[in-house]
Amino acid sequence: MRSFIYIIFFLISTGLTAQAINKDSILVKGRYCNKAKSKIVFTLENHTGSELIRQNPMAPLQIFKWNGKTWEQVSQIGYCACGLVQCPPPPEFMPFYDHDVLAFEWDQMQSICTDSQKGTKEITWAGRGKYKLVFEFKKERYGESFQKEYFFKIR
Numbered sequence: 630m631r632s633f634i635y636i637i638f639f640l641i642s643t644g645l646t647a648q649a650i651n652k653d654s655i656l657v658k659g660r661y662c663n664k665a666k667s668k669i670v671f672t673l674e675n676h677t678g679s680e681l682i683r684q685n686p687m688a689p690l691q692i693f694k695w696n697g698k699t700w701e702q703v704s705q706i707g708y709c710a711c712g713l714v715q716c717p718p719p720p721e722f723m724p725f726y727d728h729d730v731l732a733f734e735w736d737q738m739q740s741i742c743t744d745s746q747k748g749t750k751e752i753t754w755a756g757r758g759k760y761k762l763v764f765e766f767k768k769e770r771y772g773e774s775f776q777k778e779y780f781f782k783i784r
Contacts, residue, residue, distance in 0.1 A: 650677045650768055657762065657779035665757060665783055666737055673731045673764060673777075680726050684765040684774060687719035690735055695759040703739045703755050711742035711750055722770060737783060757783050 659671040671690075675681060689705035709716035725731070740752045762779040 650679060650681070652775060652777060654678070655681070655764075655766070655777045657764070657777060659762075659779065659781060661781050663737075663781060663783050666754060669735045669737065669781070671733045671735070671762060671779065673725075673733065675725050675727055675729050678727055679768075680724055682722045682767040682770060683725045684722060684767060685719075686723035690733055691763040691765070692735065692755075693761050693763065694755060695761075700761060703760075704741050706740045706742060706750055711748045712745045722767070725766065755783070 654675075654677040656674040656676060657671060658674070659669060663669050687708040689707040692703040692705070693700035694703055708719045737755050738752050739755045740750050743749045743751050759780070759782045762781070764777045765774050766777065767774045
């Protein structure tokens with residue numbers, strides 16, 4: 630009976646620590662103020678002490694621009710651009726281990742597919758302004774997701 634109580638206590642205590650991930654321990658680094666029309670590099674670091682799951686790892690960066698009232702997503706062509714080539718389905722999740730560091734680049738361009746039959750696309754500069762970068766994570770595959778945001782601007 631006593632060992633059963635210890636097992637229950639262990640399961641409860643480890644379950645509580647798994648729930649208490651400090652989102653501030655996920656670091657997004659990059660320059661706050663960036664020069665127009667130059668490449669921007671961001672790094673993402675996991676210092677939570679546990680493995681996380683990064684959602685939609687093949688999708689383009691989720692970047693939003695402030696229009697004065699709301700955040701509007703900067704359109705970007707992602708995996709299997711414009712549907713011209715048949716591609717296997719991308720993974721939905723990717724492990725993000727403790728102490729992993731990932732680097733991401735953005736060329737400040739926005740892009741849309743104009744004709745999926747021909748594979749043509751339109752690419753334009755996103756422009757000056759305030760931006761935010763959003764990453765989405767889960768602690769468990771079927772658990773609730775949470776986001777980490779990073780704010781920056783282009784001058």
